[in-house]
Every structure is written in structure tokens, then in C-alpha cells.
């Protein structure tokens with residue numbers, strides 16, 4: 001590490017655990033969607049968990065530590081434009097860079113939308129999301145179309161996410177991937193002190209429990225399914 005840089009704790013533990021849990025959920029949702037109808041129920045469980053993780057992230061974006069808060073990294077389009085003009089020569093950002101901030105919010109939004117759409121659709125054979133009976137067959141088919149299309153958008157966003165992370169890690173030597181494990185980034189001393197001093201783990205646990213309860217209630221109190229269409 002150059003002598004004018006020092007490691008600073010940037011990503012709190014809850015955010016890091018959340019990130020890798022989301023990776024597992026998304027991979028699980030994808031694999032179980034492709035694996036055949038026997039896996040549909042498991043697909044639902046991965047989807048519900050993804051929804052709870054998204055709810056958690058939105059609240060953590062308000063109550064989390066400095067670099068996890070949306071107000072600290074969703075910046076004006078002007079700043080994104082300035083960042084893009086100097087792309088390749090910007091100093092390492094403490095948290096997300098201006099473009100990465102918007103990309104992060106976009107990925108979370110797409111996954112939240114994807115999981116919410118799933119609640120209303122069915123595979124037209126055996127399984128239906130818990131709110132499938134509140135929409136007409138026609139609407140459910142249209143929403144299923146969006147469940148497919150939005151997944152394509154998620155895939156595109158993730159390819160770009162991995163390309164950007166790879167470029168910063170190996171091209172610009174910023175060690176971003178390592179930072180999503182241990183939380184620390186090497187920052188130039190001109191960045192000043194950007195370090196967080198706590199993880200707020202108890203608040204995170206409460207928010208995660210509330211998010212899980214909210215999704216559980218959403219599923220548990222869903223209207224009874226209508227089976228007429230299946231016979």
C-alpha cells in the first residue's frame with residue numbers, strides 16, 4: 001500500500017452480511033426458477049427472503065452508519081456527470097462513488113420490484129404467489145411477463161456491477177471486493193477521516209426482524225387461493 005494511504009473502516013458489518021445474503025438469495029431464486037416446478041416453493045422462499053432483505057436495506061439506508069445511508073451516496077446528476085468526465089482518474093471514494101451509488105439503489109429497486117411482482121403470478125400449473133387470486137388471469141399473465149423482463153434487466157445490471165467492481169479492484173487497484181468482506185478501504189490521506197466507529201448491529205438486528213415479520217405477515221394474511229382455474 002502506498003505510504004500516503006491508510007485503511008479505514010467504511011462498510012458496517014450488517015451491510016456486508018446483507019450484501020452476501022442478497023447474492024445467495026438471488027442465485028437461489030435464479031437456480032430454482034430454472035430447475036423445474038418441484039422447486040417452485042423453494043423459489044418462493046428465496047423470493048420472500050429477497051423481499052425482506054430489500055425492506056431491510058431501505059430502512060438501513062436511513063438508520064445505518066454513514067456510508068450505508070442513501071443520503072450519503074445518492075447524489076445529484078451533476079456530480080455523476082462530473083465523475084464520469086474524469087472517469088479513471090477520480091480518487092477512491094470512501095463509500096460508493098457517484099455512479100455506483102445510483103447503480104446500487106437501482107439494483108435494490110429492481111430486486112424489490114421483481115419479488116413484489118412474484119407475489120401476484122402463477123406458473124399456470126401447480127403454484128401461485130400468495131396474491132395471485134386478487135388479480136385477473138389476464139393481469140397475472142401480464143405481470144408474469146414483467147417478472148421475466150425485469151429479471152433480464154437485473155441480469156444486465158449485475159453484469160455491469162461485476163464489470164465495474166472488477167475494473168476498480170484489478171484495473172484501478174482499489175481492493176473493492178476485499179472491502180465487501182472486511183469493510184476496510186485504503187483511502188488517500190487527502191480524503192481525511194471517513195471511518196465509521198460502530199456497526200449498529202443491534203439496530204440492524206431489530207430492523208431485520210421487523211422486515212422478516214412484515215414479509216411473513218404479508219404472506220400469512222394473504223387471501224385464500226382460488227383453485228377453480230386449475231381444474
Ligand code: HEM
Nearest residue numbers: 022023026027095096097100104107108158165176177180
Ligand atoms: C447476485 C449478485 C449480486 C448482487 C445482487 C449485488 C448487489 C449489490 C448491491 C445492491 C450493492 C450496493 C450495496 C448498498 O446497497 O450499499 C453492491 C455493492 C458491492 N458489491 Fe455486489 N452484488 C452481487 C454480486 C457481487 C459479487 C459476486 C461481488 C464480488 C465479486 C460483489 C462486490 C460488490 C462490491 C465490492 C460492492 C461495493 C461497491 C462499492 O464500493 O461501491 N457483488 N452489490
Ligand code: HEM
Nearest residue numbers: 029033044047048050114115118119121122123129144151
Ligand atoms: C428476487 C426475487 C425473484 C427472482 C430473481 C425471480 C426470478 C424468476 C425467474 C427468472 C423466473 C422465470 C423462470 C423461467 O421463465 O425460466 C421466475 C418465475 C416465477 N417466479 Fe420468480 N423470482 C423472484 C421472486 C419470486 C416470488 C417472491 C414469487 C412468489 C411468491 C415468485 C414466483 C414465480 C412464479 C410463480 C414463477 C413462474 C412464472 C411462469 O411460469 O411464468 N418469484 N422467477
